[in-house]
Amino acid sequence: MAEILKGAEVTRSLNEDLARRTRMLREQGTEPVLGIVRLGERPDDLAYERGAMKRAEKVGVTVKQFVFPADMTQDALLEEIRKINRDDQIHGVLLFRPLPPQIDDEAVRNELAPEKDVDGITDISQAGVYAGTEDKGYPPxxxxxxxxxxxxxxxxxxxxxxxxxxxxxxxxxxxxxxxxxxxxxxxxxxxxxxxxxxxxxxxxxxxxxxxxxxxxxxxxxxxxxxxxxxxxxxxxxxxxxxxxxxxxxxxxxxxxxxxxxxxxTVTTSILMKHVVEAAERAQDSRRK
Amino acid sequence: MAEILKGAEVTRSLNEDLARRTRMLREQGTEPVLGIVRLGERPDDLAYERGAMKRAEKVGVTVKQFVFPADMTQDALLEEIRKINRDDQIHGVLLFRPLPPQIDDEAVRNELAPEKDVDGITDISQAGVYAGTEDKGYPPxxxxxxxxxxxxxxxxxxxxxxxxxxxxxxxxxxxxxxxxxxxxxxxxxxxxxxxxxxxxxxxxxxxxxxxxxxxxxxxxxxxxxxxxxxxxxxxxxxxxxxxxxxxxxxxxxxxxxxxxxxxxTVTTSILMKHVVEAAERAQDSRRK
CATH class of the missing domain: 3.40.50.720 (NAD(P)-binding Rossmann-like Domain)
Structure with a gap:
């Protein structure tokens, strides 16, 4: 009889820690924010988004939704990502993929600022995982x-x-x-x-x-x-x-x-953990 | 009794192919050039450099040496690398490391343009090897x-x-x-x-x-x-x-x-292969 490694237990312990950290961030004037970028209304994306929003609320992360039409041009999407990169009120970004066929996945994912890449999709995040360093982007x-x-x-x-x-x-x-x-x-x-x-x-x-x-x-x-x-x-x-x-x-x-x-069960809490880390790093770097 | 896998045989076959390709490049007006960037006069670096120059001559790659004092500042080195990045007469760069202690290795290696990174030192080259793609930088x-x-x-x-x-x-x-x-x-x-x-x-x-x-x-x-x-x-x-x-x-x-x-024995020929590939890619992209 094997020990059953339940995700819920891991999530509970993670969430407690995250709730504590987001409280501290908010007390210090930083509202940790996850930007969710979605093109169109794919059922899978919507289901994951609902789960993420619920988890975010629970741990004290604010979600900003950026919803665009599925036939959006690549240039328009790149411009929106650049705007999000510049917006220091947004600490992490979840970009739903696969993207529609008119859009080059590689160009778009690498436009995202690595310090906001909480889902580990940029080449810089990948290089970080490969090198075993923690200072660049985030692992998947x-x-x-x-x-x-x-x-x-x-x-x-x-x-x-x-x-x-x-x-x-x-x-x-x-x-x-x-x-x-x-x-x-x-x-x-x-x-x-x-x-x-x-x-x-x-x-x-x-x-x-x-x-x-x-x-x-x-x-x-x-x-x-x-x-x-x-x-x-x-x-x-x-x-x-x-x-x-x-x-x-x-x-x-x-x-x-x-x-x-x-x-x-644990994956969404990890996403939130990355957002909180990104918010903490942003706060630390403002203080320097 | 094992078969001895001699490097010289591999190198001979590689070099023949490279000599043919550099002749073709030169006929078409492209002189394949490797830039070697060295700070100071470390014996290891000098030995490798001599080997590389000999191999380069053999296969028809031109070498340009960029030799700087070992006490050069980081900013000055970064500026030199940016100059080399802009110089479309140089197709590949070999940067000797370890760099002197006053210089941040990571900042310098990632300043190099990935398309000239024939020694595979940039994060982008590393991400390419990790992802198993060939279109970004070069493997070590x-x-x-x-x-x-x-x-x-x-x-x-x-x-x-x-x-x-x-x-x-x-x-x-x-x-x-x-x-x-x-x-x-x-x-x-x-x-x-x-x-x-x-x-x-x-x-x-x-x-x-x-x-x-x-x-x-x-x-x-x-x-x-x-x-x-x-x-x-x-x-x-x-x-x-x-x-x-x-x-x-x-x-x-x-x-x-x-x-x-x-x-x-084979490593230096691989370096030359990368320079030739970089020169071929540069020629192809000019034609487009």
């Missing part, structure tokens, strides 16, 4: 949510073997870099990996971010293992499932995050 | 030299297990990212790795970049393995040695690079 929220769960539940990382399934810029690679920084020995697996089950079975920490139901079966697991299931998949009945066959894993492994109720 | 030359050797000797990478010893931004991490891009399954080991011998023994490709004589012994090796020894160490008698105990490895493994005569 989902990758950091994995690390926050490991930290909260005191899972040792130093000298441990970690296997990461997936090599995307949003989860696989950044979580690998962050595990490496904590002195884990990291193996990155992907669709071309041969005998993935053997490789993963040797891991003390297994991060599953393949995005396919049933990727991680019994053969991938061992009794000392901590499993972080990052994926959000939906089965034929529309039920939310991770990459891991939970019924197989739960009796075997040491500890595991559930889906739903695991990593996904 | 030593990391690419490892890949060039593997390519030249037709070592299969797809689905193979690669172990990298070392996690620096100059070799360990970039070579891991480049192996990943070639669809190898990559494990990154370092000083905190436990049972490194076991992990490495399972690898089909072993990249040793620890920087310590005798790191890789028999226990790390298997008969199907290709070993790339990146390190340049010197023993008590001043003799150049890699990380691998060559006498132990050579009877066991499938193939191995020697030290000296392996990776180090």
């Amino acid at each position: 929220c989902t990758a950091e949510a994995c690390m926050e769960i490991l930290r909260h539940y005191h899972i040792p990382l130093r000298g441990k073997n970690a296997a990461v399934i997936g090599r995307s810029q949003v989860i696989g690679k950044p979580v690998a870099m962050m595990l490496l920084r904590e002195n884990a020995t990291v193996t990155i697996c992907h669709t071309k990996t041969v005998k993935m089950d053997e490789i993963c079975r040797r891991a003390d920490i297994l991060i599953a971010a393949a995005g396919h139901i049933g990727t991680v079966t019994k053969e991938f697991l061992n009794p000392k293992q901590t499993v972080i299931d990052v994926a959000i998949n939906f089965d034929e009945e529309g039920k939310m499932k991770g990459d891991v066959v939970f019924e197989d894993a739960e009796p075997v492994v040491h500890s595991i995050t559930p889906v739903p109720g695991g990593v996904g | 030359c030593t990391a690419e030299a490892c890949m060039e050797i593997l390519r030249h000797y037709h070592i299969p990478l797809r689905g193979k297990n690669a172990a990298v010893i070392g996690r620096s931004q100059v070799i360990g991490k970039p070579v891991a990212m480049m192996l990943l891009r070639e669809n190898a399954t990559v494990t990154i080991c370092h000083t905190k790795t436990v049972k490194m011998d076991e992990i490495c023994r399972r690898a089909d490709i072993l990249i040793a970049a620890a920087g310590h004589i005798g790191t890789v012994t028999k226990e790390f090796l298997n008969p199907k393995q290709t070993v790339i020894d990146v390190a340049i160490n010197f023993d008590e008698e001043g003799k150049m040695k890699g990380d691998v105990v060559f006498e132990d490895a050579e009877p066991v493994v499938h193939s191995i690079t020697p030290v000296p005569g392996g990776v180090g």
Whole structure:
């Protein structure tokens, strides 16, 4: 019987800390503000936005919405981002992507000021994660949510073997870099990996971010293992499932995050944490 | 008896290709130019510079030296770099580091225009390697030299297990990212790795970049393995040695690079390749 690493517990502890910090910021005259930039009305974006706004309210972060038509030109969007960059009342920006087809994703995301890049989408944020430095931009929220769960539940990382399934810029690679920084020995697996089950079975920490139901079966697991299931998949009945066959894993492994109720729950709090950090940094730099 | 993966053979083939391409560039009116920026007269820098100038001459790249006093101010150096950025007669820049203590390394290296960053020192180049894209800056030359050797000797990478010893931004991490891009399954080991011998023994490709004589012994090796020894160490008698105990490895493994005569030999040719690419890109963009 594995310990279930619930996201809610991590979130509760994070939110308490954030609420305390936003109170302090407000007392000192700084209102921490997240700007949400959305083009059009995609249901996924709207759902995430509602969740973010609720979480923001809870921890004392103000949200400013910037909603534009889905057929907006790239130049107009770039101009709006430049305006937001100049606005020192906005500390962090969440830009919904994928962007509509008339817009060059790379040009737009790199227009954002790295110090406001709380979702880790700029090249500078990526270079920061890759270099293991903290002074440039922010890591992608989902990758950091994995690390926050490991930290909260005191899972040792130093000298441990970690296997990461997936090599995307949003989860696989950044979580690998962050595990490496904590002195884990990291193996990155992907669709071309041969005998993935053997490789993963040797891991003390297994991060599953393949995005396919049933990727991680019994053969991938061992009794000392901590499993972080990052994926959000939906089965034929529309039920939310991770990459891991939970019924197989739960009796075997040491500890595991559930889906739903695991990593996904923590991600929005990490976004808020980055906004609060950005507001604190902005306040510090004004004082200098 | 292992196949010895000699750097000279790789270099010869690279140089022939580069000489052909620089002839073509010159016929079309573009003289490919590498700018070398050096502060002071450190013996290491001077030795590397001599090697680079010789290699440049051989393949038809012109070198312009920018030599400044070691006590130059940061502002003065930044101004010189901005001048070089604006000079469209210079296609690539090699900046010797470490820089003197009065100069902030990060500020200076990121002042360089990414399209001239043939040594892969800017954050933008690093983000490019990390993202696996080729359109931004250049990867560090030593990391690419490892890949060039593997390519030249037709070592299969797809689905193979690669172990990298070392996690620096100059070799360990970039070579891991480049192996990943070639669809190898990559494990990154370092000083905190436990049972490194076991992990490495399972690898089909072993990249040793620890920087310590005798790191890789028999226990790390298997008969199907290709070993790339990146390190340049010197023993008590001043003799150049890699990380691998060559006498132990050579009877066991499938193939191995020697030290000296392996990776180090290829690095300068990679630098020239980047200059030629930068010159070709500059020519292409002028034509548009």
